[in-house]
Amino acid sequence: MVKKVLKFGGTSVGSIDRIKHVAEIIKKERQNENKIIVIVSAMSGKTNELLKMSTDISKEFNNRELDVLLSSGEQVTCALLTGALINLKLKARSWLNWQIPILTEGDHTNARIINTNVDRINEYLKNGVAVIPGFQGISKNGDITTIGRGGSDATAVAFAKLFNADTCEIYTDVDGIYSTDPNKIPVAKKIDKISYDEMLELSSLGAKVMQSSAVQTAMMYNVPLEVKSTFTDRKGTKIFDQSNIDYKKSVTGVAYSKDDAKITLIGVEDKPGIAANIFEPLNKAQINVDMVIQNISLDSKTTDVTFTIKRGDFIKTKKILNENNLIEYKKISHNNKVSKVSIVGAGMVSTPGVTYRMFRALADEKINILAISTSEIKLSVIINEENTLNAVKKLHTIFELD
């Protein structure tokens, strides 16, 4: 007997047939008297449909009522899946946010789960499957809250932690985490085991399998995760603490992001607060700045600041920089057709020469590196966009991931 949290995403419950299929998966998991908590998303497309209705009423639709509106999506899936389980002769019931309750704090549309009452559900799990809506909770005042897009992952991790589950399985429409994008690089391989840190780097770099903040929470409380497919029987990818993984390879995966743009401010006056002056107006305009590189000031007077943004924000960003009279610089240089290619691996730190091998490989392909940024388990370079797939393939090969 083990205690499991199973989470099914929007595509997994996207139709009546799929909901019936998910019920069959749960029936299998219920064998050996396993205790099963199920977290469900809204049916795929539903949350967007509800959102559109709200913006059709007002671009500034009230957030409290938006939460009431959006939370109905998971409620529908909860009821349908529970009905399907009962139809398979399983004991099951839906537990809505206020029935448990799932306590949250923080603003409407962006709350955080802080606690839940475990006793009644633990008692219920002895005989039945508990089906719970993801993405939502209630506030101290008894208002419905939601916890942000993709928040069902966060609900699953929070429940795995609060219920002390043996594992938290994220069922989705891909069968795990790959060494790089399998749609573009056919030699991409599914990763059997990966650390939380690597998963975080890979997801923030474009492998959108799980919501990053949910992985962070899992890491913080050491909740064992598994990402697997609802539609195949294949094993998924297990996500553990780094110490539980025996690294045979220095690099675990190669990620890339497209549609980036790079801006360099040349000859910026080098004084305290200058970075804040550059980036605060961008932040206010909700422009997401990704990599930031500032070189050491050679003359102690001026420095160069390079950063990357999404290409769609390029024109807006230039306008804001032009209007910013808190900063002085000599020149602005930009390239709005770049991409970021990253190698990720918890084994990197103990393997000498990874950095060198990456730069050499790109040089062999005559790919010019425009900027470099590193962390403990990641090495990212900015290159011209046209070279992206070439670079990814080459790195995938030389780090023995094919």
Next chain:
Amino acid sequence: MVKKVLKFGGTSVGSIDRIKHVAEIIKKERQNENKIIVIVSAMSGKTNELLKMSTDISKEFNNRELDVLLSSGEQVTCALLTGALINLKLKARSWLNWQIPILTEGDHTNARIINTNVDRINEYLKNGVAVIPGFQGISKNGDITTIGRGGSDATAVAFAKLFNADTCEIYTDVDGIYSTDPNKIPVAKKIDKISYDEMLELSSLGAKVMQSSAVQTAMMYNVPLEVKSTFTDRKGTKIFDQSNIDYKKSVTGVAYSKDDAKITLIGVEDKPGIAANIFEPLNKAQINVDMVIQNISLDSKTTDVTFTIKRGDFIKTKKILNENNLIEYKKISHNNKVSKVSIVGAGMVSTPGVTYRMFRALADEKINILAISTSEIKLSVIINEENTLNAVKKLHTIFELD
């Protein structure tokens, strides 16, 4: 300042534009610091869509989960309408079944509202509009319940009673109760005032403007009702206690039902319990028997029993009668193309000759009467279906309703 319950049906909130329009109506009603409680249905088609999803999963979908599923429809309307009200700068909030709470008793899918907490909402009404989902509540155990199709009318009446409202206004897609079907009889007239009893007879006879049990509750607690259109500014129909109406006409309206069938059992052995033996198996098979007429036994041994049913149940009914070995009769006669035409009016009882005038009018039109049934405020006849509209027009004219 008056306190009002306003109920908006499915077609009234059937699209985003209509929800915005309803918000404008409420804004007007909020003038003079009126205290406004709004009850909403699910958007038109929504409940059927959710029901279909449940039957696609199982023909015997669990009733507890069905209530969780169906209640989401009104939750969505609640949130959208409240957002629209806030967008018009009104103070408003949605109050869900469990937040108030709306206490019910009885079975899932068929519960009854028994109480609600009035204090918090009464406090809120001083400054804001309370928007409440119709058709639902919670049980003593904290499960979501629903109160049957059309139940939003029942919620509106229950809230008008519990909150001691001055009036309960039912906004719908017709502009009131008519003296007969305005789609078929162009001279039909809107009735300004009608008694609960007359309304009940008219609705059960085919004028499907309000759910009958909601009218019954309104009658029991003397809740003043008004049925009016969401889409025009015209006055609606007010529904009061009979004593508040000054009857100038003996007949208030002419109703008819189509698709009826008539069955007569001739020469039934006349002994106690025989009616129960005939109708119990029909009831078990969920066949709705409408009129039942049993003539006095002439020979003290046998009698004739006539009853009407919906035409769709005709074959099933004959089969059940044939298989019923608890009853004996000489012959069965039937006519599966009949209709029921009724005149309704609280003034009938004090006006001599109404019965005679009705029969004479039908005779003038050479319409044969197959069966007759009367009550205090109603007189119904069964005739051949082909004569229906002729009969309705004639009666409408001779009772001065044109």
